[in-house]
Amino acid sequence: MAFIPVRWVARIIIWKGEGIVTTAELKAKVNEQIERQKEDIIGVAREILLTPELGFCEFKTAAITARKFAELGLPCRDRIAFTGVKAVANAGAPGPSICIMGELDSLVSPDHAFADPKTGAAHVCGHNGQVAIMYGVAAALLRSDVLPFLAGRLVFIGIPAEEYIEIEYRDDLRRQGKLAYLGGKPEFVRLGEMDDVDIAMMTHLSPAFETKSLATVDSMNGLVAKRIQYIGRAAHAGGMPHKGINALNAAMIGLQAIQAQRETFRDQDTIRVHPIITKGGDVVNAVPADVRLETFVRGKTAEAIMDANAKVDRGLKAGALAIGAKVRITTLPGYMPMTSHPELWDVYRPNAVALVGEEQIGHLGHLTASSDMGDITQIMPAIHPYAGGVSGASHGSDFLIRDYEKAVINPAKALAMTVIDLLADGAGKAKEILARCKPPMTKTQYLAFLDSLIKEEEFQG
Numbered sequence: 319m320a321f322i323p324v325r326w327v328a329r330i331i332i333w334k335g336e337g338i339v340t341t342a343e344l345k346a347k348v349n350e351q352i353e354r355q356k357e358d359i360i361g362v363a364r365e366i367l368l369t370p371e372l373g374f375c376e377f378k379t380a381a382i383t384a385r386k387f388a389e390l391g392l393p394c395r396d397r398i399a400f401t402g403v404k405a406v407a408n409a410g411a412p413g414p415s416i417c418i419m420g421e422l423d424s425l426v427s428p429d430h431a432f433a434d435p436k437t438g439a440a441h442v443c444g445h446n447g448q449v450a451i452m453y454g455v456a457a458a459l460l461r462s463d464v465l466p467f468l469a470g471r472l473v474f475i476g477i478p479a480e481e482y483i484e485i486e487y488r489d490d491l492r493r494q495g496k497l498a499y500l501g502g503k504p505e506f507v508r509l510g511e512m513d514d515v516d517i518a519m520m521t522h523l524s525p526a527f528e529t530k531s532l533a534t535v536d537s538m539n540g541l542v543a544k545r546i547q548y549i550g551r552a553a554h555a556g557g558m559p560h561k562g563i564n565a566l567n568a569a570m571i572g573l574q575a576i577q578a579q580r581e582t583f584r585d586q587d588t589i590r591v592h593p594i595i596t597k598g599g600d601v602v603n604a605v606p607a608d609v610r611l612e613t614f615v616r617g618k619t620a621e622a623i624m625d626a627n628a629k630v631d632r633g634l635k636a637g638a639l640a641i642g643a644k645v646r647i648t649t650l651p652g653y654m655p656m657t658s659h660p661e662l663w664d665v666y667r668p669n670a671v672a673l674v675g676e677e678q679i680g681h682l683g684h685l686t687a688s689s690d691m692g693d694i695t696q697i698m699p700a701i702h703p704y705a706g707g708v709s710g711a712s713h714g715s716d717f718l719i720r721d722y723e724k725a726v727i728n729p730a731k732a733l734a735m736t737v738i739d740l741l742a743d744g745a746g747k748a749k750e751i752l753a754r755c756k757p758p759m760t761k762t763q764y765l766a767f768l769d770s771l772i773k774e775e776e777f778q779g
Contacts, residue, residue, distance in 0.1 A: 339467055341742045345669075348458035348734040352727060355457050359730065360722045362386060363450035367432050367719075370424035370439040370446075373479030373502065374400040374488065379422045379449070383476040386453045390460050392474070399497075399505040403476035406514075407460060413470030413745035414752060416737050417512075419520040419691075420452035421445040421480040421502070429715040442717040444523030444708055447725045449476060451521050451705075454730030459737065468741035470748065473515050478502040480690055482652055485545050485612045486596065489650060499768060500543065500650060503690035507697065508765060516752055517662065517740065518700040520691065521729040523719065525708050526682060531724050532670045532732060533680035533704040534663050539588055539616040540655035541688045542627055542771055545648040546593075546634055548572070550641070552600070552607040562605030565643050566598055568779070569609045572637025572645070579629040587622035588686045591615050591630060616688055619655055620767075631775070638779035647775045651768040656692030657758075659699035661751045662736075666701060669735035673728050680704075687712075696759045699751055705729040 352359065362382065369378040380401045387394045387405045394405035401422060423445060427433055430440035456474050459465060465472075479488075479502040488500040498508050506512050527533050548569045553562030576591060583589035593613035599606030615630055617623035631647060638645035670679055682704060691702045707724030710716030719725045740748040759767065 341738060344464045344467055344738045344742060345735045347462040347464050348738065349731050351458045351462040352454055352731050352734065355454070356727055359450050359454040359457065360726055362453050363446045363719060363722065363726055366446035366449055367441050370432065370434050370441050371422070372426070372437060372439050372484065373423040373481055374491070376401040376422035376478055380476060383420070383422070383449055383453070387456065387474070390456055392456060392460060398511055399478055399502055399509060401478040402502060402506060402511070404511060405456070405474045407465065407472045409468035409470050409472065409741055410466035411469040411744070413468070413741060414516040414748040415471040415473050415514055416740055416748065417473040417475060417515040417518040418452050418455045418733055419475045419477050419518060420449035422449065422476050422478050423481050425481050425483065425713055427713070427715045431718070440715070442713050442715065443481065444717070444719060444725070445480070447523050447719055448520060450726045451730045451733065452476070454726065455734045455737070458730065458734040464738065468738065469745040470741040471514070472737065475506070475511070477506060482541070482543060482614070485543055485650070486610070489545055489648065501653060501690040501693070503693050504651070504768060507693065507761060512694070512697070513761070516698060517748060518694050518698060519662070519733055519736065521703050521705050521733060522689070523708050523725050524704045524706070524712060525710060525717070526704070526712070527680040527706055530680035531674040531678040531706050531728055533682050534658070534667060535682040535702060535704060536658055536684055537618065538656035538685045538692055539590065539618055539688045540620065540623055540692055541614045541616040541652035542623055543650045543652040544613045544615065544630065545650065546611040546613070547646045548609040548638065549644040549646070550605065550607045553605045555603050555605050559605055562607070563643050564605050564641060565609040566606035568637040568641035568643035568645065569595065569611060570637070571640045572634040575633030575636040576630050579633055582629065583626060584622070586618070587626070588618045588684065589616065589622060589626045590686055591626065614652060614688070616686065618684065635777045638777055640779065642779050644776065644778050647777070649771060649773040651771040653688045653690045654692040654696050656689060656695050656702060658695065658701050659751070659755065661754070662699055662701045665739045665747060666703060666732065666736045669739070670703070670732045673731055693764070696764050697757050697761055699755050699757070703729070703732070
């Protein structure tokens with residue numbers, strides 16, 4: 319009998335269904351490995367909880383991620399888009415590339431029990447759990463001896479800066495040429511770090527479904543971000559306010575003008591506009607001459623976002639016109655609307671049901687929150703399931719992982735099992751999905767669209 323490499327025997331056996339190694343057995347192997355490493359995997363989430371960092375500054379979190387990859391014998395590259403980490407593992411034969419992501423950053427929530435006392439950063443959106451899930455999938459696939467029976471590549475990415483915050487700081491980095499976009503996944507696409515990926519998946523945590531373990535989601539809002547500066551004229555606020563031009567008054571009128579537009583936002587477009595004032599003036603006894611705001615304009619489609627964005631700009635200019643101030647409006651690409659790939663859900667959902675039961679699977683429909691996973695769905699098939707096991711409000715100071723089985727272990731098993739379904743039998747399922755999928759945009763079209771959104775305008779009232 320002629321010698322045949324083990325990896326090819328395994329593929330033939332799976333194709334023929336001769337029962338020596340079945341897909342079900344491969345899934346059992348990865349789940350057993352996750353169980354063996356359960357405390358190690360949960361430990362990653364707990365360790366990162368104690369080192370919260372803001373976007374493009376996640377150096378400690380990236381180091382933890384790189385260290386855990388090294389423990390698996392998985393070489394990685396770091397400092398991609400400042401702090402991103404990327405590792406690649408080859409299966410037993412060539413095939414499509416499946417990417418599992420985990421987001422490295424946190425938010426600002428100084429009142430959180432585990433907030434950084436200097437920066438106020440805290441994990442109030444569960445990204446620490448995401449990194450643990452990604453590590454769990456990597457450990458399961460690399461340490462359970464299933465790779466020889468799969469065809470393709472596994473790409474693990476610790477991605478920076480999903481939370482679109484500190485717009486002024488990040489936009490200054492953009493102006494210095496250190497960034498092109500203000501989110502981690504758009505930067506990874508621009509840098510070519512997603513060129514070797516065919517399908518992407520990640521799991522987010524949410525308290526939105528209190529009684530469920532895992533959930534699918536159809537779509538999410540996209541957004542554009544805005545950086546606004548009202549410029550007036552300083553004068554003594556008590557002695558000669560008539561000599562000044564009150565930029566704060568201009569900003570307040572601009573905000574009220576936006577408020578007056580809200581009745582024109584259609585319910586089906588799920589528009590959300592939520593500005594904050596980041597600077598209200600310099601000192602209390604001077605007429606405010608420099609007032610700054612940030613806002614998102616969110617919506618279900620790009621068309622709806624741009625319509626609302628034009629109305630917001632009108633309102634901002636109205637404030638400047640009323641007071642005689644100047645307004646500078648910088649519009650920046652945020653995140654694209656997310657559309658999950660239905661055929662990937664058809665692969666993922668049975669695995670989730672097998673783990674936790676039909677009654678524990680939720681369906682979230684359309685979400686009015688946003689994620690730069692939406693950008694990934696524009697150029698390749700991708701899904702973004704949700705997991706429970708957390709309490710409090712998302713982005714609130716009371717957010718915390720309470721049940722690591724629900725929040726980390728089950729999601730890691732579900733993704734690992736989905737990878738096996740996609741890459742077993744010569745990656746037949748993944749190849750079928752890719753053959754039928756026509757993403758909304760090519761990478762070139764996507765980047766060109768983002769660039770077209772960048773607009774800087776100055777209006778003198």
